[in-house]
Amino acid sequence: MSLRKVFWCVRMKKILWRREWKSQGEESVTLFLKATGLREYSRYLCFNNPFTHERSLLSNMKYFPWNADANRFKVWRQGQTEYPLVDAVMRELWATGWIHNRIRVTVSSFAVKFLLLPWKWGIKYFWDMLLDADLECDILGWQYISGSLPDGQELEQLDCPQIQGSKFDPEGEYVRQWLPELARMPIEWIRHPWDAPLTVLKAAGVELGLNYLKPMIDKDTAREHLREAIFKMWEMEAAAKSATSDQMNEDIFDNSDSIETSVILKVIPKEKS
Numbered sequence: 001m002s003l004r005k006v007f008w009c010v011r012m013k014k015i016l017w018r019r020e021w022k023s024q025g026e027e028s029v030t031l032f033l034k035a036t037g038l039r040e041y042s043r044y045l046c047f048n049n050p051f052t053h054e055r056s057l058l059s060n061m062k063y064f065p066w067n068a069d070a071n072r073f074k075v076w077r078q079g080q081t082e083y084p085l086v087d088a089v090m091r092e093l094w095a096t097g098w099i100h101n102r103i104r105v106t107v108s109s110f111a112v113k114f115l116l117l118p119w120k121w122g123i124k125y126f127w128d129m130l131l132d133a134d135l136e137c138d139i140l141g142w143q144y145i146s147g148s149l150p151d152g153q154e155l156e157q158l159d160c161p162q163i164q165g166s167k168f169d170p171e172g173e174y175v176r177q178w179l180p181e182l183a184r185m186p187i188e189w190i191r192h193p194w195d196a197p198l199t200v201l202k203a204a205g206v207e208l209g210l211n212y213l214k215p216m217i218d219k220d221t222a223r224e225h226l227r228e229a230i231f232k233m234w235e236m237e238a239a240a241k242s243a244t245s246d247q248m249n250e251d252i253f254d255n256s257d258s259i260e261t262s263v264i265l266k267v268i269p270k271e272k273s
Helices: 003-019 023-048 059-063 070-077 084-096 101-114 119-129 135-145 161-168 173-178 198-204 219-250
Strands: none
Touching: 003 023, 023 135, 059 219, 070 084, 070 101, 084 101, 084 161, 084 173, 101 119, 101 135, 101 161, 101 219, 119 135
């Protein structure tokens, strides 16, 4: 069944639900069409830019100093960052092979911006682990998070896992399900247990440093490291452009001979056609 066929069938269903005043059905159709549009957009980008699985669409990102730390990557994969929401998501992914689309953004943003891990590592891991893995959507998502798309998320934007946790898991039930060591933590401390009073930790059975550690990196330090990496990227890009311009000024030559002519259309006279 073609995408066009699916689109119009779903649109007709939306019109029928609107006439029947079924707002929930209308909303579900809108979300479905939005997801379908994102999938087709990712296919469009990857088809026209087949290098996107290994190179950023924005050329300046090739100068970004990623931290290729295998130990940090392992900690992130195993859900041991000590950020409750991030750890819960990564443990669910390991156990089930699926996580919600919204929190995929949360954990990928943490890997790229808190830990400065190469986004290509994230693509590979999601491709290996997700049961609904889709290469083009995977590429689009990680390029979007890492600031590699012209219309993607800004690289400077740092999403705090605690704020995301209060937004997507306000009661802390999701964290309690996947982090049994925090199952008895009160709501007000479940997103940052390292700040809880000793009496609260003792009542919840949490021993910092034993069954639960402090975060591997705090938000302010991560923000500073990200800012320094961005500045370094700009400096390296400026230096590369300067070196290129200097070389062009020194060596001036006619490069018309090197242009490939096989793609240029030729006019063929009628008598020879």
